[in-house]
Amino acid sequence: MAEIVRFNNLQFDKLVSVEQQHLDAKERPEVTDKLRKLMFFAKREGLVRTSKKILSKGDTFQLKKFQTIITVEQNGKLYTNYSTQTSENSEHFVLRNEFFETTSAVTFQNISENKNFNQFIEIPTKNSIKLPVSQYANQEVSYAKKGLFLYGLGDYARVYIAPNIKAENKSFCVDYNHSLATHYKENYKYQQFGLVPEETYYALEKTKKPLAIIATYHSDHTRIAKEIFERNPSAFIFVEKPPCVTLNDIEILSSLYDKGANLEIGYNRRFIPLNQKIRDALFEQQKVITISVKEILINENHWYFWPNQGTRITGNLTHWLDLAVFWIKGEPIEINMMASPGKDETMAVSVLFSDGSLVNITVSDKGNSLRGVQENIEVRTKDETVSIQDYTRYSWTSNNGRKNTVNKSIRNKGHDAMYKHLVKAYHNKAEVKYTKEDLLKSATLTYYVSEMYKEGVRNKKL
Numbered sequence: 279m280a281e282i283v284r285f286n287n288l289q290f291d292k293l294v295s296v297e298q299q300h301l302d303a304k305e306r307p308e309v310t311d312k313l314r315k316l317m318f319f320a321k322r323e324g325l326v327r328t329s330k331k332i333l334s335k336g337d338t339f340q341l342k343k344f345q346t347i348i349t350v351e352q353n354g355k356l357y358t359n360y361s362t363q364t365s366e367n368s369e370h371f372v373l374r375n376e377f378f379e380t381t382s383a384v385t386f387q388n389i390s391e392n393k394n395f396n397q398f399i400e401i402p403t404k405n406s407i408k409l410p411v412s413q414y415a416n417q418e419v420s421y422a423k424k425g426l427f428l429y430g431l432g433d434y435a436r437v438y439i440a441p442n443i444k445a446e447n448k449s450f451c452v453d454y455n456h457s458l459a460t461h462y463k464e465n466y467k468y469q470q471f472g473l474v475p476e477e478t479y480y481a482l483e484k485t486k487k488p489l490a491i492i493a494t495y496h497s498d499h500t501r502i503a504k505e506i507f508e509r510n511p512s513a514f515i516f517v518e519k520p521p522c523v524t525l526n527d528i529e530i531l532s533s534l535y536d537k538g539a540n541l542e543i544g545y546n547r548r549f550i551p552l553n554q555k556i557r558d559a560l561f562e563q564q565k566v567i568t569i570s571v572k573e574i575l576i577n578e579n580h581w582y583f584w585p586n587q588g589t590r591i592t593g594n595l596t597h598w599l600d601l602a603v604f605w606i607k608g609e610p611i612e613i614n615m616m617a618s619p620g621k622d623e624t625m626a627v628s629v630l631f632s633d634g635s636l637v638n639i640t641v642s643d644k645g646n647s648l649r650g651v652q653e654n655i656e657v658r659t660k661d662e663t664v665s666i667q668d669y670t671r672y673s674w675t676s677n678n679g680r681k682n683t684v685n686k687s688i689r690n691k692g693h694d695a696m697y698k699h700l701v702k703a704y705h706n707k708a709e710v711k712y713t714k715e716d717l718l719k720s721a722t723l724t725y726y727v728s729e730m731y732k733e734g735v736r737n738k739k740l
Contacts, residue, residue: 282374282474284372284477285348285368288410289411291351291352294351295348298347298363300342301362323688341455343364344362344364346360349380356380357377357379357407359376362395364457372454374400378403379405398454398497414476422447424447425489426447426488427478427488427490428448428452428468428491429453429478429491429492430495431455431458431462432458432493435493439491439493442701445701449488450478451466452472459472479509482510483510485513488510490515490516493518496592497523504534511539513540515539515540515542519545519597522721522724522725523587528717531717532717536714541712542700542711543716546695548600548601549696550669550695552669552672557605561605561607565635565657567605567606567657568638568655569654570654571595571639572646573594588728589623589731589732591625592724592725598639598653600720602629602631606631606637609719609740610719610722611630612740613628613726613727615627615731615738622643623731626638627727629723671683726740
């Protein structure tokens with residue numbers, strides 16, 4: 279497997295040419311009524327959170343993308359690499375160490391066939407080579423008792439992670455995008471920045487108990503967690519959802535639990551106070567749960583649709599599969615899937631659990647998108663019913679028939695509570711909540727629902 283590396287760490291005799299052409303890379307459609315959307319989110323999530331979301335979409339983060347052809351000379355032969363870059367400076371390039379022999383410098387005019395310009399998707403090839411890689415330079419790092427290492431610096435990291443880790447000693451921030459990495463280092467006061475995780479490992483090894491937060495591409499999550507543990511078993515590792523994409527990922531994370539790794543998994547809806555109340559009150563009872571979700575609109579080129587990311591099920595639907603696991607005592611034993619044709623992944627999923635509980639989830643991006651992700655949930659037991667309208671209103675009918683209704687102005691999705699808990703657990707002031715059993719139930723269920731969708735399977739018994 280060819281690894282992702284910094285271009286300036288590759289060893290070759292001569293850089294022959296760099297060819298680039300601009301790529302239209304917008305992953306989200308334009309908002310049609312920006313003022314109304316602004317007013318809604320200011321009301322539902324507060325002015326501070328809304329302002330952070332607006333800033334995270336500003337010009338600083340609207341980065342250009344370029345399809346890039348690099349030709350180098352090594353030992354008298356020419357080799358070419360194909361990638362997509364967010365910079366025109368070759369010192370900032372990050373690419374897959376995969377080069378193809380050629381007789382002359384390749385350009386966009388003489389390219390012979392369709393090439394894979396996405397270096398983050400590995401397509402097996404027999405005729406490629408790897409170039410030698412220099413060791414990443416170890417910058418001056420002194421021994422530290424604690425330190426924060428953040429992998430992945432997208433909107434989520436800026437809006438949800440950054441406000442909750444202000445007091446931590448910030449060692450390293452990492453992103454494949456040089457502009458994001460340098461901006462994050464300066465604006466959030468990190469000691470160092472890197473473009474690939476390997477650049478951080480020397481500092482990780484010199485930290486007695488580092489906190490590592492992984493919020494990268496989904497396909498990277500398990501790999502980075504494993505590499506961090508192997509270099510420092512004392513690390514406290516927080517993996518944003520989804521923790522796993524493949525069955526091999528599940529096996530690897532499960533083995534880390536067995537080896538005593540300090541692992542926490544980032545499913546924020548487990549930290550919504552109402553969801554915790556439902557678990558505390560109804561966990562032992564058989565349930566019928568109905569969930570209807572309006573997903574956000576994304577374009578077909580969004581990275582969620584890359585073949586190595588596990589579909590939007592792995593990226594989004596996994597939230598509500600995991601919530602079902604959080605609420606239900608039994609094991610998932612059977613899945614039914616109904617998916618409409620098309621690329622938007624509109625589907626209905628039903629899961630039967632061993633205690634007789636049934637979960638029905640419908641997800642689609644159909645509907646008005648002004649309010650972002652919207653979720654309506656009903657939880658019914660033998661004598662009680664809980665109805666949730668997008669976490670701004672809920673009613674709870676108890677076994678004596680009394681109905682209690684609560685309205686909230688702020689929509690709480692559990693992000694702040696999750697990261698506050700993480701910081702407490704890191705400082706030994708709280709217990710880790712996500713268990714190996716949770717991982718096996720939730721990740722396996724997510725994996726099989728995703729595979730059923732891709733393969734057109736309607737029913738599967740686990």
